[in-house]
Structures are given as C-alpha cells and as structure tokens.
Amino acid sequence: MKNFSVIELYSTLPDTDVEGNINFTNYVKRYNDSFNITQLLPTDYQEKIYGWNTHLNLSLTSVSVFFIVNPIHNFILIKHFFKEFEKLNQYGFNFEAVNVNINPTEYERIFYGEEKETVETVKLDLELTDMFVHL
C-alpha cells in the first residue's frame, strides 16, 4: 500500500487546430521536435513520482498532465513542475499547478482513459491501484 498525492498541470492549448488523435507530446513536438516530457521531471524522479499521464480534453482546447507522487515530496514537486512547465510558455501555454483529490471513478477516468480523451500514460506504477489519500 502506498499513499499518494495527485498533482495536475493544466493549460489551454495555444493552437486549436488539433487532430483528434494527437497526444500532448506530439502536440508539443509541433513546436519543439526534441520534446520529451521527462525533460520536465526532476532527475531523480523515480523515487518521487509513481506515474503520470496526459489528457487533451474532448474539445481539444486544453491539456491536463496528472502526476501521481509520493506525498512527502508533494510541495517540492509542485514548485518544480510549475517552474519547468513555464518553459512551454514560449509556445503559448500557461500552466497552473494544483493538487487534486480523486475518487475511484475519477481514477479510472484519469488513469485508464474511459472517456474519449487523448490519454498518454507514460508510466504507471500498478501497485497503486485502489489506494487514495485525502490531503
């Protein structure tokens, strides 16, 4: 059993001319071909971040990136992500960083992509299933 916190980075998309099957990484690659989301993570993230994925919303106007993190590192990671995602402002993004509480239904939606959102699960520690912590 692991406790965890969820950090969400969200922004409107700078360009709404988006193909329906594109994901966040490929979207950013339109501006920076070498983009990889791990460039925005701390170098020692394996001990702090359990998993993450990205969503473009149904109307393809905004993006959310959800990180499941060790709650001990919650605040320092929010600071880190906010600063790192600011690097994407040059392409027209404007990310906000927040904690979110997720219930089991939202967990399924966010991490298993039940809605027809573009979901890009980059890494997920499967030991986390069915465990929630209220902040």
Add this chain to the structure above:
Amino acid sequence: MDFSVIKTTCILPESYSSMSYHDAMQQLNPSFSFIDFITPFYLTETLYAWVRITEDISTKINYYLVETESVDYTLNEFINAVGNLNPAVTVEKVNLTKEELLEKFSNHDSVHVKFFSKIKELFD
C-alpha cells in the same frame, strides 16, 4: 503578498491522535462534509493552499492561504461552518512572516495547493 492566512486549531481526543485531521473529524462529525465546505472556496479561486500540522500529541492546526480581498468574508464562512463541530475548532486570522510560512510548508502532515501561481512569489 496578496494573500492572508486563516488558522484553525482543534484538539482531538488522544485516541484519535494517530489519525489524520480529516479522517478523525470525519469520524467525529459524520454529517459534515469537508469537501462540500471547502470546494466553493477554490472554485471561486479565493483559497490558494492549505497546510496541516500536528502539535503536541493531537493538536491539529490548519493554515489556509486565502485571497486578502475576501479574507473577512472567508473567515466568517469558516467560523459559521465549524461552529457545531466536535471537538471545537477555533478560527482566527493570523499574521505570519514569509519565513514562518516557509517553515510551515516545509514541516507538515500534509499540504494541498490549489493555485500555485497565486503563491509562487512566496517561494521564489
């Protein structure tokens, strides 16, 4: 700084000292929904973050960073909301230095941030 700090203090029975503040208060006040209470404040973007701290054995303290412009309204809403809770919760507006706030954000039981952009200057 464009935010103010509201502090709530609650002394839990020692038998609840091993539980989180949220879980203990939920058990002691099953008809009160903290989520329903707190959600409007961050949906209206008047609540930026909160930190939970334990002092002594079971004294649970919350520091809420709220919008200064509406702090008095928020304070009254907090006072009204917790008025019937068991055990009693005291609510007050406090002045903390930047250093004191940084210390709270470094030593806590939990921290929850709703809008980091609103408080980021505190941590630059």
